[in-house]
Amino acid sequence: MTETAGASVPTEVDRSLLEEAGRLLDDTVALRRRIHAHPEVGNELPTTQQTILEALDGLGLQVATGEAVSSVVAVLDGDEPGPTTLLRGDMDALPMPEDTGLDFASEIDGRMHACGHDTHVAMLVGAARLLRQRRAQLRGRVVFMFQPGEEGHGGAKIMLDEGLLDRHGPIDRAFAIHAIANLPSGLVTTRGGTLMASADEFRVTVTGRGGHASMPHDAVDPVPVACEIVTALQAMMTRRIPAFDPAVLTVTRIQTGTAFNVIPEVAYCDGTVRAVSDASRDRVVEGLREVASHIAAAHRCTAEVDLVDNGYPVTVNDAAAATRTLGVATALLGERHVLAMPTPVMGAEDWSYVLQRVPGSMAFLGVARADDPDPAPNHSNRMLVDEPAMAHGVALHAAMALS
Incomplete structure (x- = not known):
């Protein structure tokens, strides 16, 4: 031996x-x-x-x-x-x-x-x-x-x-x-x-109201709201996820808009969640939903979070x-x-x-x-x-x- x-x-x-x-x-x-x-x-x-x-x-x-x-x-x-x-x-x-x-x-x-x-x-x-x-x-x-x-x-x-x-x-x-x-x-x-970690794919759909780029006050612009959600999610990860039960949330794609002078109605944020335990995995998904919906509401938008694929477990x-x-x-x-x-x-x-x-x-x-x-x-x-x-x-x- x-x-x-x-x-x-x-x-x-x-x-x-x-x-x-x-x-x-x-x-x-x-x-x-x-x-x-x-x-x-x-x-x-x-x-x-x-x-x-x-x-x-x-x-x-x-x-x-x-x-x-x-x-x-x-x-x-x-x-x-x-x-x-x-x-x-x-x-x-x-x-x-x-x-x-x-x-x-x-x-x-x-x-x-x-x-x-x-x-x-x-x-x-x-x-x-x-x-x-x-x-x-x-x-x-x-x-x-x-x-x-x-x-x-x-x-x-x-x-x-x-x-x-x-x-x-x-x-x-x-x-x-x-x-x-x-x-x-x-x-x-x-x-x-x-x-190895778990892996889940998510999409955040931020919906506002479209309009002319010169008159944002007549529209409800989802683009800055989507950007704010991305930033807030990183802060959420540092404050809600235990350091010794880690997880990683990464927004990998933001899609929106059709023309330089059009405020779009919808913006999409796509990304992944990785975690090394089921507890942290659940905590991240819960925080993702709360942060997205409440920031959107603060700016007269709505935000829906969909898990595109219930991904691989730990x-x-x-x-x-x-x-x-x-x-x-x-x-x-x-x-x-x-x-x-x-x-x-x-x-x-x-x-x-x-x-x-x-x-x-x-x-x-x-x-x-x-x-x-x-x-x-x-x-x-x-x-x-x-x-x-x-x-x-x-x-x-x-x-x-x-x-």
């Missing part, structure tokens, strides 16, 4: 898994580049789905595709009885341009794999190949979950609603990896408890599963490649739906290139990946299933 993050963890991990993952790296990279060049967004990803099916062909896995979404589920049974492990890789890209200049850059305008999901798919396929080679050592069953629609489309929840956790017997534990573009290459990090790692992840990663990769996270991050994940129902964890994998002193972050049009780091991901997936 060894000690990681203050808890006992197993060290029965075969470090040759990393060497085998390295031997699979060329195929893993080739698959990642193929997916990267042909990105798809949302829940309908037919090209990506077919690419995964071709990559899994010949491994002797039980393979099924989704009905409501373009998912792929593959099952590998070990030669000995044991727990069932769910491993996940999300498949979808983002609706944004790519400006990396890579030889395998996106061939589809306005779409890019800028969050590492291309690496997630490739690493999970690599893990399937590696575990198939190790089948004689596998105790139990592995369910490989290739999931579309993580970027705001709730693909994980749809797969759960389709019976993912019921069709293959009880799922005992779950694990996922997420690539992070500005963490050192090959570094694995996670924590027990809250890992991602909470099972404490024991996170400790186990850190221990397995340390035994596999060495202490210099493993770090216990001190705090959550404010991004959101629909893996949260899985962790609400199965004890498990998510770990972050650094993929920053050593030759880049200021690597672009995830969701950047210039995000790059240090592809050798994917061998760590392949090996870690396999070790989590085998250990």
